[in-house]
Amino acid sequence: MSAPSVSIRERSAALEWAAVAAGLVLLVMRAYVPFGVAVLALVYLAMATLAVAASGGSIPRMHPAAVVGIGFAAVWLAGRAGGTALPAADVTTAAVVLNLLAAMGEEAFFRKFLYDRTARWGPAAAVAITALAFAAIHVPAYGVAAFPVDLGAGVLLGWQRWASGTWLAPAATHAFANLWVMVR
Secondary structure, three states: OOOOOOHHHHHHHHHHHHHHHHHHHHHHHHHHOHHHHHHHHHHHHHHHHHHHHOOOOOOOOOOOHHHHHHHHHHHHHHHHHHOOOHHHHEEEEHHHHHHHHHHHHHHHHHHHHHHHHHHHOHHHHHHHHHHHHHHHHHHHHHHHHHHHHHHHHHHHHHHHHHHHOHHHHHHHHHHHHHHHHHHH
């Protein structure tokens, strides 16, 4: 009796889920992984994503609520593995409002405007380009050491854009991440 055949679509979906899981693990392990290892892992993740996209496979679109739930879980896990939070006295209403507006503005630009313009080269290219731009734009504020973390976050947010079909899912996750950093 022969083994059951696995379709290309099933293999592609499995590879894509593995790439998503690897990205989430990188976010969680960011505090424990040296910079060079993180960059190599992210390059590998990007290559795996491109290979899956080239094979014609795709994950069926997911409900935005499920995508947001995955994003919230990733942010929460990364926060549990991360460093210290701001002192409670530094969390003001103005800080909360500004962080929420920053998240919405960045996602409107990166996951709506820029993603829409780069999607013609395929979802893997759109995710990669927006993630690289997202990480690069944060270097002046947080330094080169934050680049791998921001790149991992950009990949997660880009995946959310693709999987949900809307920029609002990554916007919700980004807003949650900004709030989580302030209150954890």
